[in-house]
Amino acid sequence: MKNLQKTYEVTQKAERLFEVTVPQTQFWEAMLYISTQTEFNTLSQIACTDWIEEEHFLLIYILTNDARDQNLMLKVTLGREYESMPSVTTLFPQAEVMERDLHEMYGIGFEGNETLYDFVLEQWNDLPPLRREFDTLAFVHEHFAFKGGREDNKDVKVEQKRRREEAKKQKALEAEKEEAEKPKEPETDTKETQDKKPDTKEAEDGQ
Amino acid sequence: MDNKLIKIFHGPQHPGITGNMSVELDLLGETIKYARTHVGYLHRGFEKLVERRTVIQAFTIVCRICVPEPDPNEENFARAVEGLVGIEISERAKYIRVMVQEMSRLAAQMLWMGGQSGSIGMGTVGQWSLFDRDLMLDLFEELTGGRVYHMYTYPGGVRRDLPEGFLLRLSELLDYLEKKLPKYDSIFFDNATFKKRAIGVGVIPKEEALKNGYVGQALRGCGIQRDLRKDNPYLVYDKLDFDIPVFDGGDVYSRALVRRGEMRESIKILRQVIAQMPTEGAIMQKLPKHRKFTLPKEDIYVATESARGEFGYYMAGDGTEHIRRMQVKGPSLIHGFTLLEKMLIDEELSNVAMIMNSLGICPPEIER
Amino acid sequence: MKFNTIDIKGIVSPFSAIGKVLEHPKTVCYPAQTKTVAPGYRGFHTNVLTDCIGCANCQDVCMNDAIDMVTIVEERNAKNKSGCIPRIDYGRCCWCNLCVDVCPPDSLALGEVCIQADEDSNKFLFFPKDSSC
Numbered sequence: 001m002k003n004l005q006k007t008y009e010v011t012q013k014a015e016r017l018f019e020v021t022v023p024q025t026q027f028w029e030a031m032l033y034i035s036t037q038t039e040f041n042t043l044s045q046i047a048c049t050d051w052i053e054e055e056h057f058l059l060i061y062i063l064t065n066d067a068r069d070q071n072l073m074l075k076v077t078l079g080r081e082y083e084s085m086p087s088v089t090t091l092f093p094q095a096e097v098m099e100r101d102l103h104e105m106y107g108i109g110f111e112g113n114e115t116l117y118d119f120v121l122e123q124w125n126d127l128p129p130l131r132r133e134f135d136t137l138a139f140v141h142e143h144f145a146f147k148g149g150r151e152d153n154k155d156v157k158v159e160q161k162r163r164r165e166e167a168k169k170q171k172a173l174e175a176e177k178e179e180a181e182k183p184k185e186p187e188t189d190t191k192e193t194q195d196k197k198p199d200t201k202e203a204e205d206g207q
Numbered sequence: 208m209d210n211k212l213i214k215i216f217h218g219p220q221h222p223g224i225t226g227n228m229s230v231e232l233d234l235l236g237e238t239i240k241y242a243r244t245h246v247g248y249l250h251r252g253f254e255k256l257v258e259r260r261t262v263i264q265a266f267t268i269v270c271r272i273c274v275p276e277p278d279p280n281e282e283n284f285a286r287a288v289e290g291l292v293g294i295e296i297s298e299r300a301k302y303i304r305v306m307v308q309e310m311s312r313l314a315a316q317m318l319w320m321g322g323q324s325g326s327i328g329m330g331t332v333g334q335w336s337l338f339d340r341d342l343m344l345d346l347f348e349e350l351t352g353g354r355v356y357h358m359y360t361y362p363g364g365v366r367r368d369l370p371e372g373f374l375l376r377l378s379e380l381l382d383y384l385e386k387k388l389p390k391y392d393s394i395f396f397d398n399a400t401f402k403k404r405a406i407g408v409g410v411i412p413k414e415e416a417l418k419n420g421y422v423g424q425a426l427r428g429c430g431i432q433r434d435l436r437k438d439n440p441y442l443v444y445d446k447l448d449f450d451i452p453v454f455d456g457g458d459v460y461s462r463a464l465v466r467r468g469e470m471r472e473s474i475k476i477l478r479q480v481i482a483q484m485p486t487e488g489a490i491m492q493k494l495p496k497h498r499k500f501t502l503p504k505e506d507i508y509v510a511t512e513s514a515r516g517e518f519g520y521y522m523a524g525d526g527t528e529h530i531r532r533m534q535v536k537g538p539s540l541i542h543g544f545t546l547l548e549k550m551l552i553d554e555e556l557s558n559v560a561m562i563m564n565s566l567g568i569c570p571p572e573i574e575r
Numbered sequence: 576m577k578f579n580t581i582d583i584k585g586i587v588s589p590f591s592a593i594g595k596v597l598e599h600p601k602t603v604c605y606p607a608q609t610k611t612v613a614p615g616y617r618g619f620h621t622n623v624l625t626d627c628i629g630c631a632n633c634q635d636v637c638m639n640d641a642i643d644m645v646t647i648v649e650e651r652n653a654k655n656k657s658g659c660i661p662r663i664d665y666g667r668c669c670w671c672n673l674c675v676d677v678c679p680p681d682s683l684a685l686g687e688v689c690i691q692a693d694e695d696s697n698k699f700l701f702f703p704k705d706s707s708c
Binding site: 267268358367397402 | 584588592
Binding site: 013014016017041042043044045047048049050060062066067068069070071073092093094096097098118119120121122129130134136137 | 246247250252254255256259290417418419420433435438439506507508510517519521523531532534536540541544545574
């Protein structure tokens with residue numbers, strides 16, 4: 001660990017998890033140094049994230065030591081246009097299958113690895129699927145037919161609005177009807193108020 | 208007379224294969240000269256599915272990545288999200304999670320016994336062990352609502368509290384299993400047929416085991432004592448007292464004895480958890496609603512010891528409510544390719560199924 | 576030969592399995608007997624229609640787009656502002672219980688039934704059984 005801290009800048013992410021970032025040009029030298037001169041001599045996993053907004057892939061090599069109690073993440077950035085990295089299969093034989101997986105899913109080339117044939121997908125001619133521009137929903141709509149029977153699905157917000165408007169209209173109609181039911185009154189002041197009450201009562205009874 | 212090399216596909220529909228994969232073999236007589244593993248019959252695209260879903264929606268599909276043993280996946284997902292967001296869970300939730308992990312380990316080892324004995328023709332052992340596993344699944348049904356896919360361990364704790372009297376029923380089941388395990392010794396582990404088939408077959412050389420990244424029983428069967436629960440402890444494993452069984456020999460029989468030892472250690476751990484379970488504590492921390500639960504723009508790596516070895520998850524968030532990347536690496540990725548293709552050279556055709564079962568190769572987690 | 580001595584214990588001890596013949600069989604004579612289901616089992620959905628307010632929280636959280644909101648034929652709850660109730664596509668549902676967790680009036684629940692076999696696949700577009708008494 002002390003060797004590592006002398007040569008590279010190490011950040012601690014958690015209790016037993018460390019991180020080192022190197023530019024792509026220094027990657028091979030860093031990997032050789034770390035796997036031979038420090039205690040992190042086993043490869044656990046190679047992970048890759050597609051940061052499409054920043055236009056690069058981030059490759060993370062997760063290394064661990066013999067006592068299996070600490071992990072080191074070695075991070076490298078790579079361009080998105082089908083670039084290549086040097087393969088680490090000469091240092092770690094288990095990297096063969098991990099690089100095959102990344103080659104198939106992202107289109108990253110690994111120089112020195114001759115086993116970059118099909119891993120999981122068969123006869124796949126489209127974009128490498130885990131790239132962010134591959135839209136799985138559009139792919140499904142293009143290649144598969146959905147079973148019918150679910151066309152009467154309604155959007156609840158639209159339904160609520162529609163029912164509110166209908167209820168309002170219904171109320172307005174009923175109020176108009178009530179107005180229309182009332183008989184026409186002559187234009188007198190005091191007599192109107194006296195006569196109105198029995199009239200409205202009759203109207204209610206009539207309904 | 209010259210023998211020619213004959214190419215056959217051992218799988219994907221074959222009773223001697225642990226799942227849905229095939230091994231392409233070149234045979235000279237009955238001896239294998241070249242082996243290559245083919246996967247791809249079970250690819251469901253989990254890593255891409257998770258990118259379109261929020262955290263709470265993704266938690267429900269993570270358990271389906273590994274079929275024989277779903278719980279380490281849920282635990283890894285929960286710990287990764289908790290590590291990214293910075294949530295601390297209560298002691299009671301930690302003890303319940305340890306209990307679920309160890310119950311799942313016992314169930315997975317019983318399923319392994321059925322597979323390993325079936326691969327050499329001893330069908331009785333599988334019938335017995337699957338019944339005992341069924342009793343464990345009954346307990347899971349009571350606790351989580353489902354028998355195999357639990358969807359129970361959630362970032363922030365667990366989803367439901369323990370039912371009434373659950374710890375008592377678990378303790379009775381452990382008593383029953385402790386009485387049953389010596390019977391498995393007399394029909395399986397001490398059986399002369401199994402010993403004759405398994406000793407000296409499928410040997411892993413000790414010098415390269417650590418460097419090549421082998422995990423789990425592949426290391427412990429060679430005499431190297433490594434277990435994440437002791438080396439890099441998580442949850443409350445540092446407060447519990449248990450041993451790691453190790454056997455020299457590096458062959459199929461040593462790995463079987465390691466698993467037999469692990470079953471007894473799991474029972475020991477479960478008894479301690481029942482005795483030490485705190486009675487108070489929140490089951491689940493308060494979390495934001497699902498469309499507002501955002502992950503910060505950071506990444507993390509977590510690992511859990513499953514019944515077959517170290518299971519690793521790399522997770523990265525991007526400031527929105529979706530997960531940017533979740534990469535899964537199970538123990539079978541290395542064992543199924545690098546180790547198997549080398550080990551099968553100069554082996555006999557009849558030993559392929561036995562070797563695959565002893566390494567515990569599980570295709571669903573290779574190709575998620 | 577891998578052994579120099581004969582392993583007597585290894586040859587004789589497996590015969591103890593014959594003792595199992597005297598034990599009671601462990602299988603369940605389905606369908607004459609059925610296995611009891613634990614409480615809290617995640618089976619088919621039930622919905623209390625007099626409480627359901629048609630808010631579509633369940634449709635929003637369902638991670639596989641399995642829930643449709645369909646106009647109810649006969650109104651059961653005056654507070655149901657949209658007039659819709661959930662219908663679940665059992666070809667897509669994974670019984671994860673998220674729809675039950677987010678339901679505000681707690682009307683949707685997962686019951687104990689788990690068996691359905693039919694020739695018509697449209698029967699699997701399932702209206703949760705009305706459990707309001």
